[in-house]
Amino acid sequence: xxxxxxxxxxxxxxxxxxxxxxxxxxxxxxxxxxxxxxxxxxxxxxxxxxxxxxxxxxxxxxxxxxxxxxxxxxxxxxxxxxxxxxxxxxxxxxxxxxxxxxxxxxxxxxxxxxxxxxxxxxxxxxxxxxxxxxxxxxxxxxxxxxxxxxxxxxxxxxxxxxxxxxxxxxxxxxxxxx
Numbered sequence: 322x323x324x325x326x327x328x329x330x331x332x333x334x335x336x337x338x339x340x341x342x343x344x345x346x347x348x349x350x351x352x353x354x355x356x357x358x359x360x361x362x363x364x365x366x367x368x369x370x371x372x373x374x375x376x377x378x379x380x381x382x383x384x385x386x387x388x389x390x391x392x393x394x395x396x397x398x399x400x401x402x403x404x405x406x407x408x409x410x411x412x413x414x415x416x417x418x419x420x421x422x423x424x425x426x427x428x429x430x431x432x433x434x435x436x437x438x439x440x441x442x443x444x445x446x447x448x449x450x451x452x453x454x455x456x457x458x459x460x461x462x463x464x465x466x467x468x469x470x471x472x473x474x475x476x477x478x479x480x481x482x483x484x485x486x487x488x489x490x491x492x493x494x495x496x497x498x499x
Contacts, residue, residue, distance in 0.1 A: 353369055353470070355369070355478070356369050356372060356373070356478065356479060356480060357478045357479040358372050362478070372480070373470075373480060376480040376481075377468075377480075377485065404454070406451065406454045406455065407450060407451075407454065409443075409447055412446065412447055412450050412495065413439070413443065415495055415498040416432070416435050416436060416439065416446065416495055417436055417439075418498075419432045419435075419491070419494060419495070419498070420432060421433045421436065425491065428462075428490055428491075428492075430491055430492075431491050432491060434491075435491060435495075446492075446495065449463075449492065449496075450495060450496055453496050459493075459496070460492075462490070463490055463492050463493050463496070464489075464490065464493045465490055465493075466487040466488060466489050466490070467487070467488040468485050468486070468487055468488075469485070469486045469487075469488060470483035470484070470485055470486075471483065471484045471485075471486055472484075
């Protein structure tokens, strides 16, 4: 076990045969190969995908649940504060306040990248944030998330036994942090 940890530290994050072998093993053991849909099991990858999407669409489109779980706390004055156009200093403050240890988003860029290369990319980030606040338009995939399903119990067999975690794009975190 200790030798494998040393090998991982030496070769694990590099594009080596060891990394690819470990990745293939993890993918094979973590793959959802069957899921319960009502009384029967779905085993085809396309059907599993379709069932998963439909399950979460139904859960997330339940407006009564949303209204019950999220109280109305924002009045018109607070809303006006939330939609104010941020200054360059506020945007920089948001970028540097976000956790550098968090996982990067689907695009592969996280807080460390933005903080390290801030002097190079600050104008682009500032322009993207201002474009959103001025027009309401956001670049495609800025608000894209990758869903990861964490089993709540061992040997899960239905979607309600997973805890969905959304890995958000860092650029969207900057905008939504305002």
